[in-house]
Amino acid sequence: MSKKNKDFVEKITAMEDDFAQWYTDVVKQAELVDYGLIKGTMIIRPYGYAIWENIKDELDRMIKESGHTNVQFPLFIPESWLQKEADHVEGFAPEVAWVTHGGDEELQERIAVRPTSEVLFCEYYSRHIHSYRDLPKLYNQWANVVRWEKTTRPFLRSSEFHWQEGHTAHATDKDAEIETARMLDTYADLVENYMAIPVYKGKKTESEKFAGAKYTLTIEALMHDGKALQSGTSHHFGSGFAEAFDITYLDENGDSQFVHQTSWGLSTRIMGALIMVHGDNRGLVVPPKIAPTQAMIIPVAQHKEGVLDKAYDLRDQLKGLVRVDIDASDKMPGWKFNEYEMKGIPVRIELGPKDIEKEQVVLVRRDTGEKEFVALADLEKRLPELLDEVQQNLYDKALAHRNEKTTSVTTMEEFREMLEEKGGFLKAMWCGDEACEEKIQEETTATSRCIPFEQEKLAETCVCCGKPAKEMVIWAKAY
Amino acid sequence: MSKKNKDFVEKITAMEDDFAQWYTDVVKQAELVDYGLIKGTMIIRPYGYAIWENIKDELDRMIKESGHTNVQFPLFIPESWLQKEADHVEGFAPEVAWVTHGGDEELQERIAVRPTSEVLFCEYYSRHIHSYRDLPKLYNQWANVVRWEKTTRPFLRSSEFHWQEGHTAHATDKDAEIETARMLDTYADLVENYMAIPVYKGKKTESEKFAGAKYTLTIEALMHDGKALQSGTSHHFGSGFAEAFDITYLDENGDSQFVHQTSWGLSTRIMGALIMVHGDNRGLVVPPKIAPTQAMIIPVAQHKEGVLDKAYDLRDQLKGLVRVDIDASDKMPGWKFNEYEMKGIPVRIELGPKDIEKEQVVLVRRDTGEKEFVALADLEKRLPELLDEVQQNLYDKALAHRNEKTTSVTTMEEFREMLEEKGGFLKAMWCGDEACEEKIQEETTATSRCIPFEQEKLAETCVCCGKPAKEMVIWAKAY
Structure with missing residues (x-):
């Protein structure tokens, strides 16, 4: 076995000994994130990004299916505009990164790198909403935002993070109320049914609500160390922003009315929940529904004639049925087992000369470590079933833990x-x-x-x- | 016909009279872009973004199919790091937006909002590439970048724009050369076969190449006014960046070698080409392969019994076959015809009481204005065929224009x-x-x-x- 840098899997700290260090180790060893040059920024590496892309794709589909359209608003907000809504600026100004120069020229007014985009959407809505026929406006964007944080940790709190932010405008307070609840349910659906993380749904107290909101709804998940993570929030703004930004429409009687708005966001922070809810002392555990690779084929004694051919055949056979990959590198099987356990790939498929002789494979679950021998003829039926079982078990385990705690x-x-x-x-x-x-x-x-x-x-x-x-x-x- | 603000389609300037104004009118009337609060930034509106998303999805698929993985690097680059490669900083520093304050604190070092991300990828590669086994690295990211431009126009030149930027590292100069050419071919494939825009492929002269590159490859398209638009570029860096950033690997003999790098990017600028290659005096024309809506059903005399029901049935029947939508609003059909011509939807499907009686629909092509009557029984065969014909015709017309010019x-x-x-x-x-x-x-x-x-x-x-x-x-x- 090679001892070269990248061929060597370092041990990770046990979560019982030092949970924070365990988290950092998993983030690093599973190759999710690396640190950027500016403190608190992060580089999301290929494996980390592939998981985030799967989460993103599911959520994007849900957002579109519920009638929202994607848009893209600018990164920059002039300081004077950020100040239009009093609570809002008070909440965000201390964390703003300020642009003061463009090339060699000093700007006449400072520019905020968006910490969130309410201001921009409000300004747009004030120009584009005229009549009740223009409502509702159901916009969403996938974007990076910047909040200058003192203490940062990958995914959990970073100076720049990625998210979607929905911004909607409605004719009535009731319509905005329905939207706020509907998007919270969408988040709960994503987090519970795709990420296998149970959540409590509820309303934030006044002191914990979003800066500028009438109220904030939230989903709250429990991490393995017994701490909570706010996993998605949905805000009802009433007509507060509409009044600050003069967003009005003519109703069916020709009377001018303020619109009623919402915003809702789910960020890369949710990757932290994924790690801290399902992970264990062997590394990350990724629920099948969002796993970039659901099953990894590992040939055993691959130098023996026919093993690699058969392994590739198996890969081709399973493609399209599940997200399958193969590691046919010259590393030892034991090394590969560790590597893909660290990365939390839900199922490992072992295939060696003996298995070929017996026309079977060995399936090993990441969540429980259980092994089963499955006849090749039954694999197309059994493997998707097993992935469903893993998904369900992860949810059940997390729910039991949450309830116990x-x-x-x-x-x-x-x-x-x-x-x-x-x-x-x-x-x-x-x-x-x-x-x-x-x-x-x-x-x-x-x-x-x-x-x-x-x-x-x-x-x-x-x-x-x-x-x-x-x-x-x-x-x-x-x- | 209502005269309310949004129900009124303004005329657009004829391109023969004032091409620049025609462009601005189309961008506005087809609801592609609106201006941001900071000069030169743009708001990409739902319809504009839906087209960009289709382009993005095709290109993302191509990039992944050719073995690249997506990642996400930070928005921020410390000034000292931007200066590591001399040509590179010289090329980009005059256009950098500088962050100088985080919250209330002045930063010790100015931070560049990325104008491009070579520096960040190089720094990462210098830490993560050790052995020939780590090569090639084939990374891509979808990101926003900022270049502080004096003269800006939507899509064509904006202070912030969106793009993908690929950054790869290879063992040999030859490998990087192959990659550079391969990604240019990918861009040509996208632009020619999906966007129906013919391009010349070639190499930039020394004075036109990317700041820091050994050479730059480009695809060049011709706009309707006879001006060219650079539509995608692919750069071979040789080992210049590797030397500046000390990115080395041990080859199979254990000798230390510099890596050889490429980068390649295609941006929202391509939306400008879409407008200026296919558009006409009635507005935008979108090639079917990237059109968010390929066929729009417009009920005629929809108040008559059965018309709307039949129109919705038709929509349901065609769903899954093509991207179809219906406008059953109470606007006049003539208004709707104009609206969807302005938006460049490839085919309009008219359906009125007479058509229902005759068991037919009327198909009207956006590109030529030709009408044809198609029996309902033949529609599922004819409509996709017609979309292919439109796609081909747009390419042929653009090619003839390019060749003639x-x-x-x-x-x-x-x-x-x-x-x-x-x-x-x-x-x-x-x-x-x-x-x-x-x-x-x-x-x-x-x-x-x-x-x-x-x-x-x-x-x-x-x-x-x-x-x-x-x-x-x-x-x-x-x-």
Whole structure:
């Protein structure tokens, strides 16, 4: 076995020992990301990008099927325009990267590299929406955005990241409300049914909502270390932006009305969830539905006559049925096993001289490590079935973990104890007062993740102040 | 007919009267682009973006099928890194948008918003290429880039534009040479066979090559006004960047060698070619292979019983066969005819009560305006055939125009006369001296477009200085 640089698979830190280091190791060893020259920027490498492209393609299909069209707006926003909506600029200005020079010339006005694009879409809508016939406008764009962050980690928090941002305008508040909910459901569909990650759906509290929004809906997932990750958000703007940007339409009676807007985004951050929900101490685990390679054929004793031919035949036979690849390099099978386990390829297909003799292959699942011998004649039936089983098992495992780590508490003592002991999500009643929300966060470092749609009545009183409770909130330490 | 803002199709300027204004009118009236808040940036609207997405999808497929993988590199380049390759920085620095502040803090070093990404890929390759086994690296990315331009026009020259940029590293100069030629062929395939635009393939002269390249290959297309548009370029870097960035590998003998690199790009600029090659005085004309909607069903007398039902049935029947849509709005058919002619939709399907009675539809071609009556029973056969005919006719027309506007000249007098009289491409012999190239450009404003691969021997001597000719060059005024 060669000891050359790239032929050597380094060990990764065990997640029990140092979860943050495990994450960094997986990102590096599975060849997902490398660091850019500017601190906090990332290079998404071929394998990382192929996974993101699959996520992107699924979401893009969903977005288009629900009547949205893609557009492409500029990267640049003049400073004066960013300031039009007060809450919005307050939320984003501290993180803006500013362009001040074009070539040798100093610009008359500073330009923001977009941290998000509400301003640009609003300006456009103010010029293009005239009548109720122009509504709704259902636009989406895939774009890079920049937020100048102090502390960064690949995928989770980077100075530049990639996302889609939907921006819609509607005739009524109700229409915008329906859109906001519909796009949250789209995100939940993607994350649960394609990425095999269960989520809680709910509304952000006032203090956690998007800068400029009337309210924000969110999906929240639980990572392996018991911390939460906000995985997609959908904002109802009411007519706040419309008033700031003067976006009006004439209704059927000829009266001028403000439009009602939404925006919603899902970013490369979701790759962090993929890693931290399904990964284990052997590396990444990719759900079959988004895996660039679903099954990797590894010839065993490939120098023996007929093995490679048969392996290539098998590849050709399975192409079109599943996303299959073959590694016929001269590396040892053991090295290849490790490599594709590290990359989280859902199923490995081993094929050696003995298998050929017996007209069978060996299938090895990445998620459980289970082996099965399958007759070649049954493979076209069995392999897709097995991929479905892996997909389902990943979801079931993640759901069991999430549920096991979700605890209902009714006192602050319990809150602190459970957070310390188990981490994860804590359900607790809340009076609705921001003072309690702040106090809990200060005392525990947990933040309110959402006011879940599925409410329970755990107690009559707020977990913090003891006053009458208004609703149940889900809390967690979060990324 | 309603006179509301968006229901009113404005006339466009005739191209004979003012070609530049015709272009601007088409871009606006066909709803391709709108202007961004920063001068020279553009908003690509839904219809414009849908066309670009089709071009992108075809090219992305070709790029992947030829073994390349997509990646995503950062938007930002530190100034010191941009300066590593002398020719490169000289070529791009005057057009760089500089970021100087992150939030409230002034940065220690200025950051360039990428005008192109050679620097970033080189830095990465210098860390990731070790052995001949790591080669070739065949990377591509779809990205936005910024070049601070003084004079801008939608698609043709914009401060921010969108493109793919391929960056590859190879073991030998020959391998890089093959790659450079292969990707130029890929561009020619896309532009000729999907966009129906004939191109001349050739090499740029030294003075026109990419900043930092050993040589640049190009495809050149002719616009309707007789001006050329560079439509895609592929650069061979030799080992120049490898030496500047120290990108080496150990060959099979264990000796250290520099890699040999290429880069190649095709941008949203190609949308300008689409407009200016196929468009006419009724608006845009989109070749069927890249048309978001290939056939638009327009019900006639749709208030009559059964018409709309039948039109929707037809839409459902044709779905999956071609990209079909229906306009069942309450606008007048004449308005709709104009609208979809403006948008260049290849075929219009008219269906009225009489047609239903006769079990037929009327097909109207956008390119020629020809009408034909087709029995409903034959439509599934005839419509795809007709789309092929439109595609072929657009190519044939563009080719005839290009050929008619390509003239061979042997004296400067002829050169000036023909350029004045006919415009278009001028073929002329050249001694290879840059002084002649400059002189021709100064005197005529035509630039050398390429040294075409298909050489002819028009004369023994240079068209400019009369010294022995080295090769034939194609000249034109260009965008």
